[in-house]
Amino acid sequence: MTSDAKSPEEYIASLPSDRKEAIIQLRKTITSNLPKGFKETMNYGMIGYVVPHSLYPDGYHCTPELPLPFMSLASQKNYIALYHSGIYADEDLQAWFVGEYHKYVSTKLDMGKSCVRFKKPENIPYELIAELCTKMSVEDWIALYEKNIKKTT
Secondary structure (H helix, E strand, C coil): CCCCCCHHHHHHCCCCCCHHHHHHHHHHHHHHHHHCCCCCEEECCCCEECCCCCCCCCCCCCEECCCCEEEEEEEECEEEEEEEEHHCCCHHHHHHHHHHHHCCHHHCEEEEEEEEEEEEEEHCCCCHHHHHCCCCCCCHHHHHHHHHHHHHH
């Protein structure tokens, strides 16, 4: 589900009450722990965290006029989604996250290539997500993106 919201605040205001608090807490977790340089924006109808054109003028290879995406946060129809491009691009980071997940949550991890799905807001491991946010700097992400993703297009 994408949103036409123009700001993260507008996006959050449009959410149903059962999702609002979880998204607020996830947003706070991300903004408090993401390294300097990433910028919060609305991206693809979700709250996004991107490398701005001022730091990476090439932008996203699929749509160069858009900044390079890194993380996104969304309330989907049946779950809350956390998208993390670093998990997709870095096998070691993905292995770390998968290995750590069960230390925080007893339910099965529901994860795609870059998407972690939380069907129950009470099962969101905020501490783990906070640590995940610290694992990759803007410079690390740009280098990984250029090595593993951009070269394949």
